[in-house]
Amino acid sequence: MGGLKSVRHRVVANSSKSRLSMIYFGGPPLSEKIAPLPSLMRGEDSLYKEFTWFEYKKSVYNSRLADNRLGLFEKIAAS
Template identity: 60%
Template sequence: MVTNTASEQVFRVNHYPPCPLLQRLPDSCSVTGFGEHTDPQLVSVLRSNGTPGLQVALHGSAGRWAPVPPDRDAFFVLVGDSLQVLTNGRLKSVRHRVVANSLKPRVSMIYFAGPAPAERVAPLPQLIMGRHIEYRAFTWGDYKKAAYRSRLGDDRLAPFQT
């Protein structure tokens, strides 16, 4: 799916400068560096400079976030929306965000692997096996059009659920 020459592969570098004003706020306060969202692609592979800031939403507990321990020697792999569809919901897309750090800048490098715009995305038959089909088939291009009409934190798979 990502070996096609038309597949969409992106490498992005994000820089989050330090936010010294946070030192004057209570520990319970945070400043968003990048808002909560899921990645649309199949997978995202992330590496950072070791500065804290990445958080993942705790499943089943609205509004609760867990910090991802920074490790400059590790890669963090996120399941994306497309892989959630291919697995018929067995693997869940990871809702995440980045919060600002008060003292140090954060740099993250992310590789996004996605299909070609005309590629069909649908639950794989071998993963359905008598289960309810959670998503209707769509093309990557259809998904992107729907995503562009939504907000960052919206459930961008909702229009494709059965």
């Protein structure tokens, strides 16, 4: 059985239950803001800046599948 290479992503998952990932070919309106749900962050800061679906799609079209597609949106850590 073949497989597909996954793009880089981060998941907060329950380690005691199995998880299923699925691809889909749809998306929200282009102006929709993408950010983690505050209830899932448990007071932690997000590693990424908020961005729109349009900004994400634009970066995807300029990259390859194996590229870090979220790199453009990473917050720079203060040293």
